Amino acid sequence: CIRLSMSHAWNGYYKFAWPGDELSPLSKTGFNTFGVALTAIDALDTLLIMGLDAEFETVRDWVKNGNLHFSSNSDSNVFELTIRALGGLMSAHHLSHDIDDVFLKTATQLAAAMLPAFDRKGLHFTSINFATQQGTYQNANGCIAEAGTLILEWEALEHSLKARRYAGDPHSAAQGDESRLPSWLSTVPLDVASGARFTLNRLHTLSEAYDYGLIPSAVSSEGVTAKHGLVKLGATGDSYYEYLLKHWVHSNRPPGGEVGYLRAMDGVFMHLLSRAESGGLLFLGEASHPLGPDTRLDAKMDHLVCYLPGLLSLGVAVGKIGTLWGEASPAMNRDVVQERLLALELPSNSGHLAVAEELMTTCIAMYDRMPLGLAPEIAIFASANARVNSSSATFFGDLGVKHSDAHNLLRPETVESLFLLYRATGKQLYRDAGWRIWTKWEAHARVATGGYADINSVLSNEPDLRDKQESFFLAETLKYLFLLFTDDPSVFPLDCYVFNTEAHPLPILGIDVRDCVANSMRAVVGESS
Numbered sequence: 056c057i058r059l060s061m062s063h064a065w066n067g068y069y070k071f072a073w074p075g076d077e078l079s080p081l082s083k084t085g086f087n088t089f090g091v092a093l094t095a096i097d098a099l100d101t102l103l104i105m106g107l108d109a110e111f112e113t114v115r116d117w118v119k120n121g122n123l124h125f126s127s128n129s130d131s132n133v134f135e136l137t138i139r140a141l142g143g144l145m146s147a148h149h150l151s152h153d154i155d156d157v158f159l160k161t162a163t164q165l166a167a168a169m170l171p172a173f174d175r176k177g178l179h180f181t182s183i184n185f186a187t188q189q190g191t192y193q194n195a196n197g198c199i200a201e202a203g204t205l206i207l208e209w210e211a212l213e214h215s216l217k218a219r220r221y222a223g224d225p226h227s228a229a230q231g232d233e234s235r236l237p238s239w240l241s242t243v244p245l246d247v248a249s250g251a252r253f254t255l256n257r258l259h260t261l262s263e264a265y266d267y268g269l270i271p272s273a274v275s276s277e278g279v280t281a282k283h284g285l286v287k288l289g290a291t292g293d294s295y296y297e298y299l300l301k302h303w304v305h306s307n308r309p310p311g312g313e314v315g316y317l318r319a320m321d322g323v324f325m326h327l328l329s330r331a332e333s334g335g336l337l338f339l340g341e342a343s344h345p346l347g348p349d350t351r352l353d354a355k356m357d358h359l360v361c362y363l364p365g366l367l368s369l370g371v372a373v374g375k376i377g378t379l380w381g382e383a384s385p386a387m388n389r390d391v392v393q394e395r396l397l398a399l400e401l402p403s404n405s406g407h408l409a410v411a412e413e414l415m416t417t418c419i420a421m422y423d424r425m426p427l428g429l430a431p432e433i434a435i436f437a438s439a440n441a442r443v444n445s446s447s448a449t450f451f452g453d454l455g456v457k458h459s460d461a462h463n464l465l466r467p468e469t470v471e472s473l474f475l476l477y478r479a480t481g482k483q484l485y486r487d488a489g490w491r492i493w494t495k496w497e498a499h500a501r502v503a504t505g506g507y508a509d510i511n512s513v514l515s516n517e518p519d520l521r522d523k524q525e526s527f528f529l530a531e532t533l534k535y536l537f538l539l540f541t542d543d544p545s546v547f548p549l550d551c552y553v554f555n556t557e558a559h560p561l562p563i564l565g566i567d568v569r570d571c572v573a574n575s576m577r578a579v580v581g582e583s584s
Contacts, residue, residue, distance in 0.1 A: 057493065057537040058105045060507075064529050065102070065110055067505025068094050074117065080506035081522040089136060090127035091165075092117075097139045097530035099147040099158075100559055104546075105537055111151075119157045125168040128186035130193070133172045133179060134201035137251075138294075138557040139526060141165055141208045146559035148215065149568075159219065160239050162212055167242045173250025178202050178257070178276050197276045199258060203295030204556055206255050207305050209248035211561045217245060255302075258295070259315060267322025267384065268315055270295075271344040287341040288323065289357030289433075294556040297362060300370050305553045307565045313376050317383035320367070320407065324380050325387070326350055328399055328410070331436035331453035336420060337399065337413040338436050339363065352441035358430050358466050361418035365472030367411035368479040373549045377407030408479065415476055417454075418469045419488045424451035427513040428495040430469065433460035449514055461512040462521070465500060467531035467558060474539040478549060489539045531558035548575035 072078040072085025076093035079086060095114045102111040117123070141162055148158035172180040172190040178197045180190025220240055261281060262268035271284040272292035288296055299316035306312060326346045327339050331354070339360050340352035370377045380395070381387030396405055401413070421430035435443055437453045448455040470489055477485040499518045500507045507528060509521035535558060538546065551571035552560040562568045 057533055057540065058107070060493070060497065060501075061101060061105050061529065061533045061537070062107065062110075063501065063505065064507055064524065064533065065098065065107065067502065067507075068524065068529075069110070069113075070505055074122070077526055078506045078524040079522045080502040080504070080508045080524050081520060083504060087127075089131045089140070090129075091125065091136070091140055092123060093139060094524075094526040094529060096123075096143045096147075097526040097557065099143050100150055101529055101534045101537075103147065103150050104534065115147075115151070115157060118161055119155070123161055125165055125185045128184065130182035130184055130191055132193070132201075133169055133181055133183055133190075134204060136165070136169060136183075137205050137208050138555055138559075139530065141169075141212065142555045142557050142559035142561070143530065145208060145211045145215065146555075146561060149562055150560070156219070156237070159215055160237075163216065163239055163243055166209070166212055166247055170243065170247075170250065173253070178274065179205070179250060179254050181276070192276045195276060196273045198272050198291035199270055199274055199295040200272065200291050200293050202254050202274065203258050204298050205251040206248070206298060206302050207553070207555045207561060208559075209251040210305070210564070213246065213248040214564050216240065216243070216247065220245070255298075262315065262319075265344075266346050267325070268318045269322040269326070269346065281344070284344060285341045285353075286327070286344055286346060287357075288327070288339060288363060289341065289359045293357075293359050293362060297366055297556055300366060300374065301553050301555070304369070304373060305561060305563055307563050308374060313370075313374060314383045316370065317376060320370075320377070321381055321384040321387055322346070323363075324410070325395060327352065329354070329436075329438055329440050330400055331438050334400065335438075335453040336417045336436065337401075337410070338417055338434075338438075339414065340436075340441050352438075354436040354438045354441035354443045355433055356417070356436070357433050358418075358421065359468055361414075361421070361430075361468035361472055363472070364411040364415040364418065365468075365475030367407040367414075368472075368476050369549065371406070371408045371411075372475075372479040379406050411472075411476060412480075415472055415485070418472065420454055422469065422488070422492055422495070424454055425456070425513040426516050427463075427499055427510070427518055428491065429463045429499065429510065429513045430466075431456045431461045431513050432464065432466075433457070456514060458512070458514065461514045463500075463510040463513050464525060465496060465507060465509060465528045465532055467527060467535055470532060470535045470539065471554075471558065474535045475549075477539055486539060489536055493536055527557060534558050544576050544579035545572055548572055550575060 068078040071083045074092040075085030076087045144158045144162035168185050169183050171188050172183045181193045182191045262270050269286045271281045272287050273284040274281050303312040329352050338356045340354050342350045342352050380392045421434050435455045448457045473485045473489045502508050506524045509523050511519040547560050554560050
């Protein structure tokens with residue numbers, strides 16, 4: 056069923072928008088933001104995973120024939136290009152085996168076009184003009200989500216280029232006969248990820264000055280200093296915290312590399328979690344910096360935050376961390392942790408997985424309680440322990456929605472967490488929730504002529520559609536739904552691959568992926584026998 060949805064989404068894009076960036080399904084046209092066939096590149100690995108081979112080969116041949124150019128004379132967001140286009144090309148390179156380097160070569164060309172964005176000492180330039188090769192800031196402040204969410208994709212490219220140059224061994228010092236190497240390999244430096252590492256290291260240094268490493272989401276573009284603002288795991292903060300764990304996993308879990316993630320999650324536990332009412336939904340709010348015992352939360356939670364249940368479960372299942380709270384925070388002794396668990400109405404033995412499952416319940420409720428059965432962009436909560444701005448809001452029990460926040464963009468975060476929690480626990484209720492969500496999108500967002508459209512309000516029983524199909528609906532949402540219902544143990548074992556924030560699976564560095572998958576399959580067979 057999910058495969059048929061992907062075909063419908065793809066066919067609408069291909070018929071009306073190809074090779075534009077995204078589809079306007081109601082007006083049956085395409086439009087460009089970056090001029091890089093964004094939906095096609097973002098969806099490459101989804102097409103491959105779902106066995107839509109003819110569609111995949113169409114895009115591959117188009118790229119191979121030199122039709123993809125990075126030359127638009129406009130400012131293009133470096134973060135979006137990295138997670139969607141560079142991530143998509145690197146995933147396609149690995150999954151297709153890319154014998155003639157079609158995707159690796161194109162990823163290298165894209166990286167070369169973006170490199171001027173890292174030619175400075177502060178945060179990277181947030182935008183790049185391909186035609187002029189000039190980087191610019193979109194505004195005076197950057198955000199930690201964009202600056203901290205580049206490293207997986209650039210290091211994946213760097214590792215693959217070294218492997219290609221050194222005949223399969225990226226750590227070899229012997230280069231051999233470089234005259235035999237294709238010229239495109241020399242268009243970027245060997246340490247092509249150094250700019251992304253520099254930016255990330257600046258943020259890590261900055262985080263050391265903050266309790267638990269929780270940085271206000273707005274940072275100065277020039278000096279990499281934090282601005283007074285909100286500490287949040289929703290928009291402008293989300294994927295920075297996601298990559299604290301995923302960078303460690305992608306790097307094959309070096310000892311000590313997990314500490315930054317664990318500290319941040321301890322801070323979330325101590326300062327950002329709250330109950331809507333006694334016995335009500337657990338939610339993750341937003342707090343003004345500086346944090347402290349008198350900090351008051353804003354009782355609002357972006358749908359974007361619904362990635363967190365999956366992230367917490369990933370740390371437990373793959374990283375073997377998060378059994379207890381306070382693992383990386385000496386000040387959080389047992390008494391402090393127990394007092395906090397009691398305040399949150401959580402069992403005394405709760406670790407990361409217990410909180411993940413409680414937050415997952417909240418994210419599911421954001422769908423199930425709405426008249427349309429689909430989640431709003433932002434939810435608010437009735438809470439005595441947090442500030443609530445409930446003007447122009449409709450409440451469904453302890454969960455409310457402001458009319459201005461009631462739109463649904465077919466986002467992936469909830470189904471991503473359903474997939475990861477199902478992998479971690481095997482509980483059928485997560486598949487059931489995913490099925491309900493999919494049926495509602497089919498009923499309300501599907502456009503008969505092709506594609507799916509965003510929805511203006513989930514508070515209406517007769518939805519009004521927006522004229523846009525996001526590329527991430529194909530790259531992330533449908534992919535995670537497909538994987539949620541897949542029982543094949545060889546499909547992306549989580550100890551062999553890590554998904555970037557756009558759901559592009561990247562092999563963990565320094566391992567033999569085939570051996571890893573085979574070992575994972577043997578382990579699954581052993582557990583079931």
